Amino acid sequence: MRPLEAVRMALRTIRAQKLKSFFSLIGVLIGVTFLIAVVSIVQGMNRYMVERFANTLVGANTFELRQRPSITTGEVSDSVELEWRRRPRISYADADYVRARLTTPATFAKFCEDRVSVHYEGKVAKDIFLAGTDADYFAIRNYEITAGRAFTEQEVQTAQPVLVIGSELAEKLLPNVDPVGKTVQIGGLPYRVIGVVAKQGTLFGLSLDKFAVMPFSAQGRRLICPINILDALIVRTDNPTTMQRAMDETEALMRARRGLKPWQPNNFHFETAEGALGTWKKISRILFLALPGLVAISLVVGGIVIMNIMLMAVSERTREIGIRKALGARRRDILAQFVVESATLSGAGALLGIGFGLGLAFVVKAVTPLPAAVAPWSMLVGVALGVSVGIAAGVYPATRASRLDPIVALRAE
Numbered sequence: 001m002r003p004l005e006a007v008r009m010a011l012r013t014i015r016a017q018k019l020k021s022f023f024s025l026i027g028v029l030i031g032v033t034f035l036i037a038v039v040s041i042v043q044g045m046n047r048y049m050v051e052r053f054a055n056t057l058v059g060a061n062t063f064e065l066r067q068r069p070s071i072t073t074g075e076v077s078d079s080v081e082l083e084w085r086r087r088p089r090i091s092y093a094d095a096d097y098v099r100a101r102l103t104t105p106a107t108f109a110k111f112c113e114d115r116v117s118v119h120y121e122g123k124v125a126k127d128i129f130l131a132g133t134d135a136d137y138f139a140i141r142n143y144e145i146t147a148g149r150a151f152t153e154q155e156v157q158t159a160q161p162v163l164v165i166g167s168e169l170a171e172k173l174l175p176n177v178d179p180v181g182k183t184v185q186i187g188g189l190p191y192r193v194i195g196v197v198a199k200q201g202t203l204f205g206l207s208l209d210k211f212a213v214m215p216f217s218a219q220g221r222r223l224i225c226p227i228n229i230l231d232a233l234i235v236r237t238d239n240p241t242t243m244q245r246a247m248d249e250t251e252a253l254m255r256a257r258r259g260l261k262p263w264q265p266n267n268f269h270f271e272t273a274e275g276a277l278g279t280w281k282k283i284s285r286i287l288f289l290a291l292p293g294l295v296a297i298s299l300v301v302g303g304i305v306i307m308n309i310m311l312m313a314v315s316e317r318t319r320e321i322g323i324r325k326a327l328g329a330r331r332r333d334i335l336a337q338f339v340v341e342s343a344t345l346s347g348a349g350a351l352l353g354i355g356f357g358l359g360l361a362f363v364v365k366a367v368t369p370l371p372a373a374v375a376p377w378s379m380l381v382g383v384a385l386g387v388s389v390g391i392a393a394g395v396y397p398a399t400r401a402s403r404l405d406p407i408v409a410l411r412a413e
Contacts, residue, residue: 024306024309025302027299027302028303028346028385028389028390029352029356030298031297032386033357035381035385036353036356036357037358040358040362041371042284043375044373061239061240061243062234063234063247063270064233064271065095065098065250065254066271067089067090069269090230091228092110092228095230095233098233098235102235103249104237105238106237107140107236109133110133110134111132111233112216114224115129116187116223116224118184118186119186123173125210130211130214130220131224132216132218132220132224134153134216135151135215138213140236143197146198147196148164148179151215157217159217160215161192161219165179165197165211166200166210166212167197170193180195181194186212187220189220254268295385302389302393303389306346306390307342339391342391342393343387350383353382354379354383361374
C-alpha cells in the first residue's frame with residue numbers, strides 16, 4: 001500500500017469516528033500544548049530579560065562600580081548582608097581615581113538615584129526616580145531626547161539646576177503644555193526642565209518613564225546621596241571584550257586604592273547585564289531540564305490511549321481485515337494501514353496541540369506582563385514527537401491485525 005493512500009484511509013477513519021478520534025489524541029494534544037506554551041513563554045522571557053531587563057537596568061557593554069549589588073533575586077543571608085553594609089561607599093574621589101587611570105577607552109558617568117516627589121503649580125508627582133549624574137549618562141543609556149536637550153558637562157561643573165524628565169512625568173505633571181522651560185520644584189528647590197526623554201515603555205508592567213535626571217553636582221543631590229558619595233560609577237565601552245578589559249583594570253585600580261591584600265576579597269561590586277541575568281538563566285535551565293519529563297508523561301499517557309483505541313479498532317474491524325486479505329492485501333499492507341492510521345491520529349493531535357500551545361502562550365502575553373516568543377524548533381519537535389508516539393503506539397495493534405488468519409477474520413461477527 002502506498003503511504004499516501006494509507007494516510008487517506010486513516011483520515012477517512014478519523015472523520016467517521018470523530019469522538020473516538022478526539023479522545024485518542026487528547027493525551028498527545030495536552031503534551032504538545034504544554035511543550036509549545038512553556039517553550040514560547042521561556043523563549044520570550046529569555047529575549048525580554050536580555051533586551052529589556054538587563055540592558056535597561058544596566059546596559060549593553062556597560063558595568064557599574066558599586067558598594068554592593070543593586071539587583072538581588074535570590075535569598076541573601078544575614079552575614080552577607082552585614083558584609084555588604086560594612087563596605088566603604090563609592091566616593092567622588094574613587095570615581096575620579098578610576099577615570100584618570102583607566103587606559104581602556106570608555107565613557108563614564110557618576111550616578112546617584114532615589115525616589116522623590118516633583119511639584120508644579122500645586123500638582124504633585126510622587127514616587128519619581130531622581131538621578132544625579134554626568135552629561136555622558138544620556139549616551140550611555142541611549143536616551144533619545146524628543147523635546148529640548150540634555151544638559152552639558154559645563155552645566156554639571158557649574159551645578160546648574162536643570163532637569164531632563166521622562167515622558168510619563170511630563171504627561172502627568174505638565175499636561176497640555178510644552179514642558180521645556182517650565183520650572184518644577186524638588187525638595188523645595190527650583191529646577192528648570194530643559195528636555196524630555198522619548199518613551200521607554202514598561203518593564204514587567206512597571207513604567208520606565210517616571211524619572212528625572214539632574215547634574216550630580218546640583219543642590220538636589222542631598223536628596224539622593226550624601227555629599228561626596230555615589231551609588232555607582234557607570235562605565236561603558238565599545239564591545240564586550242573592551243568591557244571585560246576595563247572591568248579588570250578597574251578591579252586592579254580599586255584594590256590598589258583600598259590597599260587590599262591578594263588573599264582579601266573585593267570590598268566593592270561590579271554589576272553587569274550578564275550578572276543581572278544570572279538568576280534567570282538558572283531558572284530557565286531548570287525549566288528546560290524539567291520540560292522533557294513533564295511532556296513525556298503526557299505523551300506516554302497519550303500513547304497508551306492510542307494503543308488501546310487501535311487495539312479496539314482491530315477487534316471492531318476484524319471482518320474488514322479478513323476481506324482485505326482475501327482480496328490480496330499483504331501482511332505489510334495491513335501493518336502499514338494501522339501504523340499510518342495511528343501516526344496520523346497522533347500527528348493530528350500534535351498539530352492541534354501546537355495551535356492550542358501558541359494560543360495559550362499569547363493569552364498569557366496579553367493578560368500578564370510576561371512576554372512570549374514562538375520558537376520554530378519547538379513546533380517541529382512537537383510534530384515529530386506526536387508522529388513518533390503514534391508510530392510507537394500503533395506497532396503492536398498493527399502487528400496483531402497483520403497476523404490475523406483471513407478465514408478466521410471473515411467468520412468474525
